[in-house]
Amino acid sequence: MQTNSIAAVARTLKEADSILISGHVMPDGDSIGSTIALGLALGKIDKNVAMTSPHQVPDIYKFLPGSNCVQQGMPEGKFDVFVALDCSVPDRLGDELQSLVNDSVTVVNIDHHQSEKPFADVNYIDSNSASTGEIIYDLLKEMNIELDKNIATNLYTAIASDTGSFKYEGTKPTTHHKIADLLQFDVKVAHVSKSIFDEKPIEVFKVLQIALPTLEVSNCGKVAWISFDLMAKDRISAKDEHTEELVDYPRRIKGVEVALFFREISTGSVKVSMRSNYFVDVNKLAARFNGGGHKRAAGCLIDGGISDVREQIVAAAIEAVQRGSLND
Amino acid sequence: MQTNSIAAVARTLKEADSILISGHVMPDGDSIGSTIALGLALGKIDKNVAMTSPHQVPDIYKFLPGSNCVQQGMPEGKFDVFVALDCSVPDRLGDELQSLVNDSVTVVNIDHHQSEKPFADVNYIDSNSASTGEIIYDLLKEMNIELDKNIATNLYTAIASDTGSFKYEGTKPTTHHKIADLLQFDVKVAHVSKSIFDEKPIEVFKVLQIALPTLEVSNCGKVAWISFDLMAKDRISAKDEHTEELVDYPRRIKGVEVALFFREISTGSVKVSMRSNYFVDVNKLAARFNGGGHKRAAGCLIDGGISDVREQIVAAAIEAVQRGSLND
Numbered sequence: 001m002q003t004n005s006i007a008a009v010a011r012t013l014k015e016a017d018s019i020l021i022s023g024h025v026m027p028d029g030d031s032i033g034s035t036i037a038l039g040l041a042l043g044k045i046d047k048n049v050a051m052t053s054p055h056q057v058p059d060i061y062k063f064l065p066g067s068n069c070v071q072q073g074m075p076e077g078k079f080d081v082f083v084a085l086d087c088s089v090p091d092r093l094g095d096e097l098q099s100l101v102n103d104s105v106t107v108v109n110i111d112h113h114q115s116e117k118p119f120a121d122v123n124y125i126d127s128n129s130a131s132t133g134e135i136i137y138d139l140l141k142e143m144n145i146e147l148d149k150n151i152a153t154n155l156y157t158a159i160a161s162d163t164g165s166f167k168y169e170g171t172k173p174t175t176h177h178k179i180a181d182l183l184q185f186d187v188k189v190a191h192v193s194k195s196i197f198d199e200k201p202i203e204v205f206k207v208l209q210i211a212l213p214t215l216e217v218s219n220c221g222k223v224a225w226i227s228f229d230l231m232a233k234d235r236i237s238a239k240d241e242h243t244e245e246l247v248d249y250p251r252r253i254k255g256v257e258v259a260l261f262f263r264e265i266s267t268g269s270v271k272v273s274m275r276s277n278y279f280v281d282v283n284k285l286a287a288r289f290n291g292g293g294h295k296r297a298a299g300c301l302i303d304g305g306i307s308d309v310r311e312q313i314v315a316a317a318i319e320a321v322q323r324g325s326l327n328d
Numbered sequence: 329m330q331t332n333s334i335a336a337v338a339r340t341l342k343e344a345d346s347i348l349i350s351g352h353v354m355p356d357g358d359s360i361g362s363t364i365a366l367g368l369a370l371g372k373i374d375k376n377v378a379m380t381s382p383h384q385v386p387d388i389y390k391f392l393p394g395s396n397c398v399q400q401g402m403p404e405g406k407f408d409v410f411v412a413l414d415c416s417v418p419d420r421l422g423d424e425l426q427s428l429v430n431d432s433v434t435v436v437n438i439d440h441h442q443s444e445k446p447f448a449d450v451n452y453i454d455s456n457s458a459s460t461g462e463i464i465y466d467l468l469k470e471m472n473i474e475l476d477k478n479i480a481t482n483l484y485t486a487i488a489s490d491t492g493s494f495k496y497e498g499t500k501p502t503t504h505h506k507i508a509d510l511l512q513f514d515v516k517v518a519h520v521s522k523s524i525f526d527e528k529p530i531e532v533f534k535v536l537q538i539a540l541p542t543l544e545v546s547n548c549g550k551v552a553w554i555s556f557d558l559m560a561k562d563r564i565s566a567k568d569e570h571t572e573e574l575v576d577y578p579r580r581i582k583g584v585e586v587a588l589f590f591r592e593i594s595t596g597s598v599k600v601s602m603r604s605n606y607f608v609d610v611n612k613l614a615a616r617f618n619g620g621g622h623k624r625a626a627g628c629l630i631d632g633g634i635s636d637v638r639e640q641i642v643a644a645a646i647e648a649v650q651r652g653s654l655n656d
Contacts, residue, residue: 165493166507167521173508179494180504193495194605199582202545209540215533254527277522 010142016080018048024092025054029161034132036066037154041145054094065150086132088113130170133158152185203242222321224250225260258317270309280324338470344408346376352420353382357489359414362460364394365482369473382422393478414460416441458498461486480513531570550649552578553588586645598637608652
């Protein structure tokens with residue numbers, strides 16, 4: 001994939017006076033942490049910086065120093081450079097901000113997702129990196145901007161988020177070397193980790209109380225699922241974000257290969273989240289139902305009653321596991 | 329605290345021909361991983377090594393390369409040196425193995441827990457280290473023993489276990505530097521992390537299905553608790569180890585400072601696990617009921633019916649939170 005050098009990114013930013021930075025829709029820790037870290041760092045070298053996000057900063061990232069400087073949507077004024085972070089396609093910037101990609105502004109894209117077609121004027125894409133936060137770390141070194149506690153806390157959050165606290169496959173020796181450096185700036189590891197991984201609003205537990213009785217495992221023990229229907233949703237004032245972790249419960253059962261989460265989003269419409277642990281390509285499984293995603297995490301939206309949908313998808317998942325086992 | 333140098337430990341091991349290694353009762357990842365890593369390493373320099381454990385290797389650590397070499401209890405034969413790992417007091421070795429401490433064998437103690445009175449002939453205690461695994465890493469460097477994939481996988485497991493995947497307070501830059509080095513030996517990070525943190529037997533989820541409806545929060549929102557009574561235990565074939573994570577559910581509710589888990593162990597006898605998130609010293613709280621532990625994790629055993637015990641402890645916890653808040 002054609003990509004510019006990190007030095008080219010550094011040069012573009014150094015030459016700019018005013019810079020707008022944004023991450024992606026439904027921002028996660030990598031998106032928000034990278035945005036703030038880069039924003040604070042560029043502020044230190046007297047750039048006129050604005051940080052924004054297509055959607056509001058989620059509550060769990062409001063503890064981040066600098067999070068109050070992140071606006072929402074398109075800010076007023078003109079910018080020399082627009083930096084898009086953690087976005088593999090312009091769509092990920094949301095309707096408003098992606099219009100900048102065809103504007104006269106110089107667009108810089110910094111990302112770690114594999115991408116077919118770089119969309120910016122300057123593209124730095126490193127799919128070997130486990131997070132965009134790691135690339136921002138490299139960029140700040142390249143620009144000789146000194147780190148501080150606030151920048152380090154944001155970069156730590158970005159990197160820890162996208163590696164699941166250093167548990168995921170992409171975690172490399174360089175990831176840990178960077179974190180070792182960041183910890184020198186007195187990052188409150190336990191506090192940050194609690195905030196982003198551990199602490200959850202009471203609604204998450206209320207959702208769990210309702211959903212857990214629906215947890216089931218197939219006879220073969222390799223497919224498990226959990227459900228959340230409209231009636232359950234109405235019983236408590238839970239938002240969709242409070243159901244996000246439910247799929248982890250079937251996924252974590254020893255022996256399970258494919259985990260499914262069925263969420264009724266309206267009468268006759270069911271969202272299915274799919275996860276696999278080791279060998280089944282759930283991207284392919286989801287594609288059979290007009291969905292998609294990654295090998296280990298995918299999803300689809302199906303019309304039908306929740307129990308019919310469940311029956312159909314569970315059968316397909318069991319078949320996929322059987323086929324996958326044969327190929328092992 | 330008086331302690332010998334790591335060089336003294338290295339010398340003692342180098343001079344020995346036969347070496348017995350053990351961790352502590354109810355072994356965790358640090359205990360088992362450190363035992364196997366040191367055992368494999370000493371085997372590489374042609375020592376006659378036996379690895380043992382006061383209790384069997386728990387199922388979740390059976391994936392560790394070398395775990396099949398760990399015996400249980402006192403092995404036959406004589407040894408020049410006995411190495412106790414991760415034990416702050418001889419009691420932690422269990423009844424059988426602690427008899428070695430007063431035997432003619434040279435005892436080496438390697439630990440990272442603060443200890444009042446070192447009990448061995450050679451003591452290396454570094455309470456700055458977040459895990460015994462990190463000390464074993466230093467020791468192998470000191471002894472110039474080359475690491476390999478199997479040793480690295482055991483050390484990774486030891487260090488990741490005792491730091492909660494690098495989330496706990498004691499995690500330091502050196503921790504990450506060591507992990508970066510270990511990852512060079514092709515440790516399967518995602519697989520190891522899944523095995524030790526994620527994957528759980530189905531019984532854990534059955535316990536959760538029963539216990540979660542008992543989750544309650546105090547009116548002040550700062551104390552939360554969960555319970556598991558004998559009737560619940562009888563309904564499923566769950567062992568005590570399957571209830572270990574329950575206290576994390578009240579602990580993770582946003583705003584909660586003290587989390588409690590009430591487990592009826594027999595009629596009229598209740599085990600209470602206490603956790604605090606930020607400021608309450610639950611060691612002191614437990615001490616009021618003849619229990620003990622650490623500032624953020626403690627416990628006690630109380631005679632009484634589970635609902636009476638609950639009422640009493642919840643009231644004491646609310647009081648402790650109020651007092652703690654005043655001191656903040």
